[in-house]
Amino acid sequence: MxxxxxxxxxxxxxxxxxxxxxxxxxxxxxxxxxxxxxxxxxxxxxxxxxxxxxxxxxxxxxxxxxxxxxxxxxxxxxxxxxxxxxxxxxxxxxxxxxxxxxxxxxxxxxxxxxxxxxxxxxxxxxxxxxxxxxxxxxxxxxxxxxxxxxxxxxxxxxxxxxxxxxxxxxxxxxxxxxxxxxxxxxxxxxxxxxxxxxxxxxxxxxxxxxxxxxxxxxRGLVRVVGKNNIAYDNIISSQYDDITGSKTVFLPSHEALIKDGTRYADHFALQMKHADPYSAATLIEPCGDRFIVHNPPPFPLTTEELDAVYELPFCRRAHPSYAKAGGIPALQEVRFSLVSSRGCFGGCSFCALTFHQGRIITPRSKESLLREAQKLIADPDFKGYIHDVGGPTANFHTPACEGQKHRGACSNRQCLFPKPCPSLKVDHTAYLDVLKSLRKLPGVKKVFIRSGIRFDYLLLDENRSFLKELVAYHISGQLKVAPEHAGSRTLEAMGKPPIEVYEQFSRLFYEETKRIGKKQYLIPYLIAGHPGSTLDEAVELALFLKKSGFIPDQVQDFYPTPGTLSTCMWATGIDPRTMKPIFVPRGEKERHLQRALLQFNRPKNYDRVRKALRQAGRSDLIGFGQTALVPPERNRHP
Incomplete structure (x- = not known):
């Protein structure tokens, strides 16, 4: 055994x-x-x-x-x-x-x-x-x-x-x-x-x-067993249940998914339900004459265990054999950064972290992070700047609630969406303590946060200390945040808060920036073509951008990668959370129109923007007035 x-x-x-x-x-x-x-x-x-x-x-x-x-x-x-x-x-x-x-x-x-x-x-x-x-x-x-x-x-x-x-x-x-x-x-x-x-x-x-x-x-292991196999007999026996401490749940077969693609929504909904190690069953998926046996997820590491892993004897460099080729670009982003936590309870539909790192937060200890920072300082190439202190979401530094420590994350609801859970514990104290301690280290000039801030979680903290310290000490001129969209239906599909929450955060950010006499800016991440985003929703986003005075230099198209809720919506046209149909902008022409609306002020996009506005019944936004998004064609110029 x-x-x-x-x-x-x-x-x-x-x-x-x-x-x-x-x-x-x-x-x-x-x-x-x-x-x-x-x-x-x-x-x-x-x-x-x-x-x-x-x-x-x-x-x-x-x-x-x-x-x-x-x-x-x-x-x-x-x-x-x-x-x-x-x-x-x-x-x-x-x-x-x-x-x-x-x-x-x-x-x-x-x-x-x-x-x-x-x-x-x-x-x-x-x-x-x-x-x-x-x-x-x-x-x-x-x-x-x-x-x-x-x-x-x-x-x-x-x-x-x-x-x-x-x-x-x-x-x-x-x-x-x-x-x-x-x-x-x-x-x-x-x-x-x-x-x-x-x-x-x-x-x-x-x-x-x-x-x-x-x-x-x-736990965390997947294997294949054949039908009429002793391993399969063990799986469905009560003895196996006693050993694993979990029940077994059969998923729709692979053949059923091929026959009816919408069944993938049922399949994915079961995966989501059994993604937490405290409540997950062993999942069994029939495929031909075999079964995929998906054991429950591993339990998250403790803080002591996570410290031990990150304090293994890494040299923090690329192998010397790559020097002549110019090194490894991906190292530069993380070489002088610190991973302060693991896990994310944000629940964004387009993110696969639920299945890869889980929803339960494990923080590193302050002592371990300070020891690792001393290694950065000793590096001859260190210039005094710690580029990032964070995890999947930087300001998620403690478990979402006391219950997660003992019974795991809830399988039937999210922590922040559609509204914050009453049991959610909002606390930036430990994370602030880490940041302050790092700033005091001899040889450290600046400690940045670049791994992402959940502004909706930040706003739930009645103590504004974290916002004040973030603005004062931890931004290099720009703070990247992720409202992702402005349309209500799209944000609901994304599992993100209403755009009014971002606007509230933006006001507080700029008020605090002005108060301390700095010039700092918010750079919002936006996604075009996400499930739920109709042309009407894309026009709503364009109008929000015009009102805010920000037009993105780059637009991120929705990318249906494996393992995300959004990808399941894209594939099936069904929201697995509700099992109701959802609009999916699949065609390239539709996606091009939505992408153009996010950069409506660029002359190269004018034709597509006008086409999108006419299709959406918003020709009133074509013209030269204050509310117009794009000028008319040249032959219509007065």
């Missing part, structure tokens, strides 16, 4: 660290210099270049395994056209761990309009084309060619959000679990520290006993 791990499963002592090289080995020579002729226990294959920084999943998992005594090697961005790169370390003793990197490979390779990207921030010099489409499938195929029967486990964001049947925007189909397409043994979803250590222990035991690994009870 797989060992049951407690809440302190990740805690380690400094004595567990062996003398380690500055980087995990990328080449056979580097591996032999560290470990001699022994084989690697784990080989991590990644679609990203190797950056030894805790913001990069390959480094985090590699360092974690190393801290537990495992020999780890890395194959970063291998040439997938043959098996040579995959064979450089030989056969691993326990498993290959395969990830596409910090991004889904299709998102990394293609824009929202499905055009190939010209740059890849996770590749040397930003060069595009160094990872294949659907990296998990391609990499596992080459591994299987090179080493018959070797154990392969998938992980990372692409694996997490494709663990079950999912809508795939690039093929416009419902694809089955990537575990089946890749023909891997296991899939690890979410933030997988406890999952990978439990799997490693199970694989170790299996090697010692010459048996099959017992992985049935490992």
């Amino acid at each position: 797989t060992p049951v791990y407690s809440i302190g499963f990740l805690l380690y002592s400094s004595a567990m660290h062996k003398n380690h090289a500055e980087f995990l080995p990328l080449t056979k020579q580097e591996f032999e210099a560290q470990h001699g002729t022994a084989s690697p226990d784990f080989i991590i294959v990644s679609g990203d270049a190797y950056v030894d920084h805790p913001s990069f999943g390959t480094a985090l998992i590699g360092r974690l395994l190393e801290s537990r005594g495992y020999r780890v090697a890395i194959i970063a961005q291998p040439d997938w056209r043959n098996t040579e790169d995959f064979s450089r370390f030989g056969r691993p003793r326990l498993a290959f761990l395969v990830t596409s990197g910090n991004l889904d490979s299709m998102v990394a390779n293609y824009s929202a309009s499905r055009h190939p990207r010209r740059e890849d921030a996770y590749s040397p010099g930003g060069k595009a084309g160094l990872r294949p489409d659907r990296s998990l499938v391609v990499y596992t195929s080459r591994i299987r060619q090179a080493f018959k029967g070797v154990t392969v486990a998938l992980g990372g964001l692409e694996a997490s959000l494709r663990s079950l049947s999912h809508y795939d925007y690039w093929s416009d189909t419902i694809r089955r679990s990537v575990l089946l397409d890749a023909k891997a043994d296991y899939l690890l979803y979410g933030m997988s520290e406890t999952t990978i250590l439990a799997l490693a222990a199970a694989l170790e035991t299996a090697v010692e006993k010459g048996s099959q690994p017992n992985v049935e009870t490992i």
Whole structure:
């Protein structure tokens, strides 16, 4: 039976660290210099270049395994056209761990309009084309060619959000679990520290006993079982329920989704209901003559465990082999930043964090963050500026309510939407304490916040200390915030507050900025073409922008990536929260018109804006008056 791990499963002592090289080995020579002729226990294959920084999943998992005594090697961005790169370390003793990197490979390779990207921030010099489409499938195929029967486990964001049947925007189909397409043994979803250590222990035991690994009870793990299989019999038995502490729930089969795409709304609604580790069931999805068995999510790490993970011996730099190519651009954003928390209870429909990090907030301790800041200060390249202190949402630094600490997040409601929950505990005290302590460190000139502020949560805090300190100390001239839209129906589909909430925040922000005599500005993020956004809603957004005097330099088109509520709406035309139909601006012409309305003042957009306004029945907005969005055609000029 797989060992049951407690809440302190990740805690380690400094004595567990062996003398380690500055980087995990990328080449056979580097591996032999560290470990001699022994084989690697784990080989991590990644679609990203190797950056030894805790913001990069390959480094985090590699360092974690190393801290537990495992020999780890890395194959970063291998040439997938043959098996040579995959064979450089030989056969691993326990498993290959395969990830596409910090991004889904299709998102990394293609824009929202499905055009190939010209740059890849996770590749040397930003060069595009160094990872294949659907990296998990391609990499596992080459591994299987090179080493018959070797154990392969998938992980990372692409694996997490494709663990079950999912809508795939690039093929416009419902694809089955990537575990089946890749023909891997296991899939690890979410933030997988406890999952990978439990799997490693199970694989170790299996090697010692010459048996099959017992992985049935490992949280955060997905596997495939066949019908009329003893593993399947265990799943539906009461004994299995007693072991896992959870019931089993059957999802609509993959074949049912193919036959009727709207069933994906039912499928996704069940996933949302069972996304919290305290209440989730084991999900079982039939697919042909097999079943995808999706174990409940892992419990969030404690503060002590999260501190331990982020204080592993990262060198916080890209591997030296990338220096000639210009380094790794993605490192620059995070090199002098601190991750202060994990998890997000914001509940934005277009975000996949619910399934990847969960809704329960785990903060880092102030002491751990100060220790990490001292490492930044000691870096010769540090200029005195900490670029960010935050997480998915910077000012979410404590659990949403006391109940989440004991029974998890509610499965039947969100914390902030459609209205703030009465049990929501709004408190910026601990986060402010961290920021103040960082500002006092010798060598620190400025501490910025760039990872996003939930302004609706901020406004719920009757104590305005955080707003005042944010404006006074933590902005580099501009603060990026995310109202996302102005249309009420679109904001409801997005799970965002009404635009009046943003306007209230904007007034307070500029009042405070003026009071302290600074020139600082809000830069709102906006999304065009989101489900729920009709032309009427897009016109409403354009009018809001005209009133506010802000026209965005860049417009973000809605991107239907796997694992989000918004993508389910896009695929089915149904809102899984209500099971009611929702408008989806699918056609490229419609999307172009909505995008043009967000930049209505640009002459190149005039024709499209006029067309959109006429289609929306708002020709009154074409002209030269104060309320007009766009001038008439030249031959109509007075």
